[in-house]
Amino acid sequence: MAQVYFHCSNTEHALIDQCGASIDDLAEARERAALIVRSLITTPTTEDWRGWVLHVSDDLGDEIFSVPFASVLGKPH
Template sequence: MTHVYFHCSNVKNVFVDRRGAVVGDLAEARDHATRVVQSLINERSFEDWRDWVLHVSDDQGDELFVVPFTSVLGKPN
């Protein structure tokens, strides 16, 4: 089990995850990261999420991987 954090950023803003989540492996961390991105996208807001990236880091602060929001959003219409 590993404690990981899911920070979101774009060129103007950074949302820091102070709670994180305990995951069993990288696949579980990836699935959780996708759910975080989907929940933010689905919130009722005027935010354009296309330039946002979710950074997944371990409890030492080392970045494990990133998830661009565009990978969840898909192609624009």
């Protein structure tokens, strides 16, 4: 089991995950990352999430992978 952190940022802001989560494997980390992104983009707000990226890091601060919010949002119509 590993402790990972899910930080979100764009060019102007950052949302820092102070607690992290214990995960068993990379697949679980990817599932949790997708859940976090979907949760943020479906919350009523005026934020344009297309420029945001979720960064998944280990307990040493090394990035494991990232998920651009645009990959979940799709292309604007």
